[in-house]
Amino acid sequence: MNSISAEVIERAKRGDHQAFAELVEWYHARALRFARLMLDDTQDAEDAVQEAFVRVWDALPRFREGAPFEPWFFRVLANRCRTAIGRRARHQTDELPINLADERQESDGVEFGDEVRRVLETLPAEQREAFLLHHVEGFDYDEIAAVTGARSGALRMRVKRAIDTLRTKLGGVVNA
Amino acid sequence: MREGREDDILMRAVAVLRPLPARHPRVIARILATTAGRSRSWAGRLQRWMTASVPRPLAAAVAGLTLVAGYVVGVRRDESTAEFAAVSASTPVRTVANVAGQGVQFVLDAPSARSVAVVGDFNEWSATASPLVREPGSGAWTTTVALPPGRHVYAFIVDGVRWTMDPHAPLAPDADFGRAGSVVLVPEGGR
Amino acid sequence: MMRLGWLGCCAAALLGAQESEPSLAAIRDAALRRVIAAEVVAAEERGTPSAPLIEKALEGQLKGANAARIGEAVHALALRLAAARDHLRPVLELDEVKVGADALSAGLGPADLKKLRAAWPNRSVAMPLGVVTELVTRGVTPPRATKMVLDLMKRGATVSHLASLGSEVQRDVSTGRAPDAALDLRVRGIMSLLTPGATAVLAPRGGKP
Numbered sequence: 001m002n003s004i005s006a007e008v009i010e011r012a013k014r015g016d017h018q019a020f021a022e023l024v025e026w027y028h029a030r031a032l033r034f035a036r037l038m039l040d041d042t043q044d045a046e047d048a049v050q051e052a053f054v055r056v057w058d059a060l061p062r063f064r065e066g067a068p069f070e071p072w073f074f075r076v077l078a079n080r081c082r083t084a085i086g087r088r089a090r091h092q093t094d095e096l097p098i099n100l101a102d103e104r105q106e107s108d109g110v111e112f113g114d115e116v117r118r119v120l121e122t123l124p125a126e127q128r129e130a131f132l133l134h135h136v137e138g139f140d141y142d143e144i145a146a147v148t149g150a151r152s153g154a155l156r157m158r159v160k161r162a163i164d165t166l167r168t169k170l171g172g173v174v175n176a
Numbered sequence: 177m178r179e180g181r182e183d184d185i186l187m188r189a190v191a192v193l194r195p196l197p198a199r200h201p202r203v204i205a206r207i208l209a210t211t212a213g214r215s216r217s218w219a220g221r222l223q224r225w226m227t228a229s230v231p232r233p234l235a236a237a238v239a240g241l242t243l244v245a246g247y248v249v250g251v252r253r254d255e256s257t258a259e260f261a262a263v264s265a266s267t268p269v270r271t272v273a274n275v276a277g278q279g280v281q282f283v284l285d286a287p288s289a290r291s292v293a294v295v296g297d298f299n300e301w302s303a304t305a306s307p308l309v310r311e312p313g314s315g316a317w318t319t320t321v322a323l324p325p326g327r328h329v330y331a332f333i334v335d336g337v338r339w340t341m342d343p344h345a346p347l348a349p350d351a352d353f354g355r356a357g358s359v360v361l362v363p364e365g366g367r
Numbered sequence: 368m369m370r371l372g373w374l375g376c377c378a379a380a381l382l383g384a385q386e387s388e389p390s391l392a393a394i395r396d397a398a399l400r401r402v403i404a405a406e407v408v409a410a411e412e413r414g415t416p417s418a419p420l421i422e423k424a425l426e427g428q429l430k431g432a433n434a435a436r437i438g439e440a441v442h443a444l445a446l447r448l449a450a451a452r453d454h455l456r457p458v459l460e461l462d463e464v465k466v467g468a469d470a471l472s473a474g475l476g477p478a479d480l481k482k483l484r485a486a487w488p489n490r491s492v493a494m495p496l497g498v499v500t501e502l503v504t505r506g507v508t509p510p511r512a513t514k515m516v517l518d519l520m521k522r523g524a525t526v527s528h529l530a531s532l533g534s535e536v537q538r539d540v541s542t543g544r545a546p547d548a549a550l551d552l553r554v555r556g557i558m559s560l561l562t563p564g565a566t567a568v569l570a571p572r573g574g575k576p
Contacts, residue, residue, distance in 0.1 A: 017212050021392035021400060024207050029196040032203065037193060046203050050210070057211040113192040120193070135190045163186055170185050199388050201417045205407035208391050212401030297422055300389040301429040325526065326466065327497035327533075339430075346505065346537045351472065352423070352440035353430040361501060361537070363530035 009069050013060045020060075024053055030137065031077055037132055038081040039088075040121045048084050052077040071139065071146040078129055078147055085125050112170075119169045123162050130155050131162035279322035280360060282330070284308060287315025289334045296330030296357070298323050303333050323362045331357040389421035399424065399434040406445050415448040416461040419468065447471045454480035459491050466496040473500045479513040486520045494526040498533040505536060506546035515554050522561045532557060 004026045011019035031052060035045035055076050063072060120128055126148075133144045134155075141152040148155065282294045292308040298321065299305035308317035329348040332340040341347065342358035350356050391407070394400040403424045410417040423444050427437035451467030454477045458464055467480055479499070483492045495516050502512035519529060532553050539549035 015216065017208075017397040017400065018392060018395060020211065021208055021390070021394075024204055025390050025392050028200060028204055028207070029198075032197045032200060033193075033195075036197065046200075046206075049203055050206050053207040054210050054214075057214065058216055061216055112188065116189045116192045132193070135186075136193050166189050167185055170189060201388070201407055202411035204391060205404040205411065205417070209401055209404035209408055212397045212404065295429060297426070300393060300422055301426040302393070303429060324462075325530070326462070326493055327469070327501055344541075346501070346541065349504065350430075352443075353427050353432045353436065355430045359501060359504070359537070361497065361530050361533045363527045363534075 003070065006066075006069075009060075009063070010065065012057075013063055013065070015061075020057055023056075027073060028053070031073075034074070034077060034132060034137060035081055037117070037120060037136070038078075038125070038128060039084055040117065044084050044088070048077065048080040052080045055080070068143070068146075071143045074133065074137065074139070075147045078133075081129070082125065115170060116166070119166055122169075123165060126150075127158045127162040127165075130158035131166075134159050279320045280328075280362060281318060281320045282306075282308065282332070284317045284332050284334075284340070285315050286317055286334055286340075289317065291335055292317040293333045293336075294319060294321065294330055295333055296328055298328050298330070303336065308332075323360075325362050328360050328362060329357045330360060331355075389418050389425060391421060394421075394424055394428060396428075396434050399428075399437060402434075402438045403441055406441050410445055410448065413449055413452075415445070415452050416464055419448065419465045420445055444468060450477070451480065455484050455492065457488075459489075460493065462493045463491055463496065466493045466500070470496045470500045470503075473503045473509075475499060475503065475509045475513065479509055482513060482517055483520070486517050494529050495520055498529045501533045502536060502546070502550060505540045505549075507536075507550050511547065512550070515550055519554065519557055519561070522558065524557060524561060528557050528560070 004023060008019045008022050012023050031049045032045060035048045036042060039045045039048060056073060130144060133139045133147060141155050144155050145152050284292050286292055293303050294306045294308060295301050295303055306319055306321055308319045310317050334340050339355060341356060345358035345360065348357045348359045391400055391404055394403060403420060406420050407417040410420055420441050423441050424437050427440055447468035448464055451471055452458055452464045455463050455467050483495050499512045499516050503509050535553045536549045540546055
C-alpha cells in the first residue's frame with residue numbers, strides 16, 4: 001500500500017496547510033471507508049472523519065518525527081469512531097439492533113455485499129475495529145496494537161472471533 | 177475442504193469491504209475550511225476558547241483582529257504571484273489545436289522556447305500537467321490531450337513565464353482575471 | 368498555418384478523457400483555501416457542482432490574480448451555478464450546470480436556458496449550451512444564437528452537428544465574415560442535411576454570406 005511521503009507530513013507538522021491539504025486528499029477516502037464500516041452511517045462517518053482530521057491538524061506539532069504516520073492517524077480516527085459509537089449508544093438506546101434483527105429475517109435473496117456489512121455491524125465494536133484494521137486497512141498486529149492500545153494476543157483473538165462470526169453467518173448466505 | 181470454502185467466504189467478504197469510496201469534495205472542503213487559518217499555537221487555542229465562551233462583542237473583536245492579520249498576509253503573498261510576463265511580440269508563434277483521432281492535439285511553433293505547457297479548464301490550469309514535447313528537427317512543440325466533448329478554454333505557457341494565446345483560434349475573453357485564452361470546441365466522438 | 372479541423376474523435380480516445388478532480392490542495396494561499404473550501408461546502412450542500420469553483424480559483428492563481436479577486440470570482444461563479452441549476456431543471460448531468468453558468472456569464476438569460484432544456488428534456492444540453500455560448504462570444508446576439516440552435520435541435524440535429532456549427536462559425540468569423548451572416552450560412556448547411564428543402568424557412572440576413 002502506498003504511503004504519503006514523509007516530507008509532506010513534515011511540512012504539515014511545521015504548519016504548512018497546503019501540505020496538510022495534500023494529506024487530507026491522500027487519506028480521506030481510506031478514512032471514510034473505515035468510518036463508514038465502523039459506524040454504518042454516512043453522516044456519522046463524515047463527522048468522525050472531519051473531527052479526526054481537525055485533531056490531526058491540531059496535534060501534528062506533537063507527532064514524533066520519523067514515527068510511522070498511518071498507525072498514528074488511524075489511532076485518532078478510531079478514537080473518533082469509538083466516541084461516535086458511545087454517543088450513539090447513549091442517545092439511540094436499543095432501536096438499531098431491533099430493526100436490524102427484523103431486516104435480517106427478511107434477507108432472502110439479499111446481495112452478498114449487503115449481508116457482509118450487516119454481519120459486520122453485529123460484531124462487537126472492538127472485534128469490528130481489529131478486523132477492519134487488519135483485513136481491510138492492511139495493518140499488522142503490532143501496528144494495530146499501536147492504534148488501539150490493546151496487546152497483540154488480544155487483537156489476534158478479536159480478529160479470529162470476527163472471522164468465525166463472518167464465516168458462520170455468511171456461510172448460510174453462500175449456501176442459500 | 178470445509179476450510180477452503182470458509183477461506184473463500186472470508187476473501188469474498190474482504191473484497192466487498194475493500195473498495196474505496198468515491199472522492200468526497202464536501203468532506204475534504206469541510207476539513208480544510210475548518211483547519212485553514214486555525215492556529216495551533218497557545219494564542220490560537222485561546223482565541224477559539226474565547227470565541228466559544230466569551231460575550232459576542234469581544235469574540236467578534238478577536239475574530240476581526242485575526243481577519244485583518246490574515247488579510248495583510250494574504251495581500252503580501254498575492255503580490256508575489258504575478259507570474260507571467262506579457263506576450264513578446266518579437267517571438268513569433270504558430271499554435272494549433274487540432275482534434276484528431278487521439279484527442280486534441282496542441283501544437284506550438286516556438287523554436288527558441290526551452291519549455292512549453294498547455295493549461296486550461298481540462299487540467300485544472302496546472303502549468304505542469306500537460307507539457308508539450310519538442311518535435312525532433314523542428315521548432316514545433318506538441319502534445320495530445322484526451323478531452324471530453326464541449327467547449328474548452330486554453331492557453332500556452334512558454335518557458336514557464338510567458339502566457340501565449342493561440343492566434344489562430346477564437347479568443348476567450350476573461351472577465352474575471354483579465355487574461356484571455358483561446359477556445360476549442362470538441363465534438364462528441366463516434367457520432 | 369492553421370491545421371484546425373474536425374477529423375473525428377474515436378470513442379476510445381474519449382473514454383480515456385477523464386476529468387480529473389481539481390484539488391483544494393493545489394491552492395497555495397491558506398486563507399484563500401479556506402474561503403474556497405467554504406464555497407465548496409456550500410455548493411455541495413446546494414447540490415451544485417463544486418469542481419468548477421476550485422478550477423476557477425486555480426485559474427486565478429495561475430493568472431496571478433490576488434486572493435480577494437479570486438474569492439469574488441469564485442463566489443460569483445457559485446451564484447451563476449446555482450442560477451443555472453434552477454433554470455435547467457431537471458438537470459441531467461452536472462456538466463450542464465457548469466456550461467449553463469458559462470452561458471449566463473456570456474449574456475444568455477434564464478429564458479434562453481429554459482428553452483434549451485424544454486427542447487431536449489431527456490438529453491444533455493451541455494453541448495447546445497456550449498455552442499450558443501460560443502456563438503454569443505463571437506458576436507451573435509443571445510436571442511438569435513439561442514433561436515438558431517433551438518431550431519436545429521427541434522429538427523433533429525445531433526451534438527456533432529451543433530459542434531460543427533460552432534467551429535465553422537468560429538472559422539468564418541476569424542476570416543472576416545460577419546457573425547450573423549456566418550451563422551445563417553452554417554445553419555442553412557446543417558438544415559439541408561436534416562430536412563431537404565428546409566433552407567427555405569430561413570431567410571438570409573444582410574446580403575450574401
